[in-house]
Amino acid sequence: MSEAKGHIEGSQGDRRTVFYGLSTCIWCKRTRQFLEDQQVEFDYIYVDKLKGEEREEAVEEIKRWNKAVSFPTIVIDDKECVIGYKPEEIKKALGL
């Protein structure tokens, strides 16, 4: 399993991509794998591994984009968001 937070380097790094997931969620695993396969540079945050204030802050940030606070939630350039494992939508949002 992964750390609670981290950064993945990639050749597709011209947008700031933040991946919010749960470490136990299979759809999150698939989405993260897809981002890595596409060589997207991104920050990842596993909200289930956060506690207290740090978790609350992450939840508040997700709520701005996804009121249901479901996972995965991918925020791109602080402008748009893709909810769920949706490779085609992610590609479109990232211009891949």
Next chain:
Amino acid sequence: MSEEITIPPDRVDRVYENLDKWAESTGYHLNPDQEFTRQLVEGLLINRQRYGYQSCPCRLASGDKDRDKDIVCPCAYRDPDLEDWGACYCALYVSDEVLQGERTVQPIPERRPVEKQFP
């Protein structure tokens, strides 16, 4: 940061086998993609260890059993999601159509009311 929880593979296999038997005996089917399902079972066991109950691996649990009772697997939304989408939210359970390959599983929108998660 939380402690890393690891579940021994033979335990995952055992729970998977029992869950499969139980599902079939109650008229339900687990997802036939064994690797996919195995990872979900592992997620359930991680949550059991973390919170003391098997909350859905694809939802953020609060740690309060009473508040999370609707997302303890099998969750309160399993039947309507099976009906509408052919799978429950995390896709641990699938419908006959999916089992027979007549329908594929797509990501399922969250049906749990937001007030349940944030009362």
